[in-house]
Amino acid sequence: MTSPLALFGGTAAVTAPTPHFTWPPIDGRAVSAVVSQLQSAVSIYDRSGVIAELEDALRCYFGARHAVLTASGTAALYDLYAACRIRPGDEVIVPAYTFFATVTPLLHLGAIPVLADCDERGNLDPADVARRITQRTSGIVVTHMWGVPADAAALRTLADAHELFFLEDGSHAHGASSRGRKIGTFGRGAAFSMNGPKPLSAGEGGFILTDDDETYYDALLHGQYNKRCRNEIPAEHRMYPFAVTGMGLKHRIHPLAASIALGQLDRLDEYLEGRTQIAAYLLEHLDGIPGIRVPKPDKAMHPSWYGLVLQYQPDELDGLPAGRYHDALLAEGCAEADRPGSTCPLNLLPLFQDPGELLPAHKGTFAYQPGDFPQAEAFHAGAIKLPVWHREEHMRLAGQYVEAFRKVSASYRSLLG
Numbered sequence: 025m026t027s028p029l030a031l032f033g034g035t036a037a038v039t040a041p042t043p044h045f046t047w048p049p050i051d052g053r054a055v056s057a058v059v060s061q062l063q064s065a066v067s068i069y070d071r072s073g074v075i076a077e078l079e080d081a082l083r084c085y086f087g088a089r090h091a092v093l094t095a096s097g098t099a100a101l102y103d104l105y106a107a108c109r110i111r112p113g114d115e116v117i118v119p120a121y122t123f124f125a126t127v128t129p130l131l132h133l134g135a136i137p138v139l140a141d142c143d144e145r146g147n148l149d150p151a152d153v154a155r156r157i158t159q160r161t162s163g164i165v166v167t168h169m170w171g172v173p174a175d176a177a178a179l180r181t182l183a184d185a186h187e188l189f190f191l192e193d194g195s196h197a198h199g200a201s202s203r204g205r206k207i208g209t210f211g212r213g214a215a216f217s218m219n220g221p222k223p224l225s226a227g228e229g230g231f232i233l234t235d236d237d238e239t240y241y242d243a244l245l246h247g248q249y250n251k252r253c254r255n256e257i258p259a260e261h262r263m264y265p266f267a268v269t270g271m272g273l274k275h276r277i278h279p280l281a282a283s284i285a286l287g288q289l290d291r292l293d294e295y296l297e298g299r300t301q302i303a304a305y306l307l308e309h310l311d312g313i314p315g316i317r318v319p320k321p322d323k324a325m326h327p328s329w330y331g332l333v334l335q336y337q338p339d340e341l342d343g344l345p346a347g348r349y350h351d352a353l354l355a356e357g358c359a360e361a362d363r364p365g366s367t368c369p370l371n372l373l374p375l376f377q378d379p380g381e382l383l384p385a386h387k388g389t390f391a392y393q394p395g396d397f398p399q400a401e402a403f404h405a406g407a408i409k410l411p412v413w414h415r416e417e418h419m420r421l422a423g424q425y426v427e428a429f430r431k432v433s434a435s436y437r438s439l440l441g
């Protein structure tokens with residue numbers, strides 16, 4: 025049989041030194057791009073230089089009419105929501121299972137987040153969304169969780185049928201596609217984070233995509249006041265008089281961050297191709313290991329594999345708790361096997377249970393509780409997330425991770441009791 029579990033003093037399955045995963049990849053080209061940006065401009069007020077270069081590259085990559093860079097994904101989401109003219113009291117249907125920043129900007133606009141449950145892949149379930157539409161609903165927002173595309177086409181159809189806006193949070197899914205169509209192009213607009221570990225990284229940053237001129241002008245007014253608004257909003261436009269102040273918030277990206285992202289975007293497809301191969305290896309070899317269920321994306325979907333989220337099945341291992349299984353994996357050296365914490369069903373977070381405590385405008389407007397979203401809570405409770413590497417040389421490390429899962433599942437009895 026296999027050697028004893030490392031948790032009990034056996035030899036660990038994973039021998040590679042840590043860290044096992046770092047992102048984004050920074051090479052000599054990235055370093056010289058940042059240095060030369062440092063020497064040319066560190067503050068850009070309009071759409072020029074590296075700002076224009078990166079926005080144009082994003083427009084081209086996604087096939088979008090407009091792109092607006094922002095300081096963060098959270099800022100991009102805020103500007104996009106504000107550009108959709110969301111008003112206090114509007115209900116916006118959002119995933120119960122997403123990173124909270126998909127939803128928190130809505131709270132600052134006075135909107136009521138109406139959470140909806142997920143499907144077995146962890147993505148917003150169109151059937152549950154349909155049940156939650158009311159007279160007060162103004163829109164639907166989807167996140168493509170961990171880079172696996174949600175059914176954006178079905179959600180868009182549903183939104184159109186009820187004359188609602190449809191928006192995407194693509195922060196996990198840069199370059200992913202569904203039936204040949206890029207994530208971020210299904211609705212009136214999309215917001216993306218370019219925070220450190222995201223598939224397209226600027227270190228810190230974000231962007232908005234939209235084909236709609238009005239949404240574009242409004243997004244500028246909500247995050248890029250003065251020069252850029254004066255340059256780009258037509259002088260005869262009814263919003264032009266507001267160009268100097270916008271509505272007073274400034275969400276511009278740092279030019280150095282933009283220069284990092286520009287180099288990353290150049291290689292995004294190469295990174296995604298590498299991830300696709302390692303994900304295929306992991307799926308093939310983890311499939312069938314007792315206690316572990318692998319994700320099975322639709323054949324027409326191309327995930328970005330921001331993470332590969334396995335579902336732990338305690339019933340296959342005599343009820344062994346997920347925490348205990350995970351401890352054994354960590355002991356085997358799977359330093360990157362993660363049980364996500366802050367990315368969890370929003371009804372488990374105090375801000376969504378008692379929003380009035382921090383945001384007085386929301387006193388008594390909504391209150392979620394544990395138990396409200398059984399599908400999302402089950403998905404979260406069983407989630408074990410692996411990084412998906414992109415280089416051939418990481419295949420061996422992926423193999424060691426698979427070996428660790430095999431070993432822990434084979435010896436699960438020693439972990440019981």
Ligand SMILES: *Cc1c(COP(=O)(O)O)cnc(C)c1O
Pocket residue numbers: 095096097098099122123125126167193195196216217218219229230
């Ligand atoms: C990271 C993330 C955000 C927030 O982006 P920041 O750049 O960190 O502000 C929003 N939504 C999702 C789904 C994210 O993963």
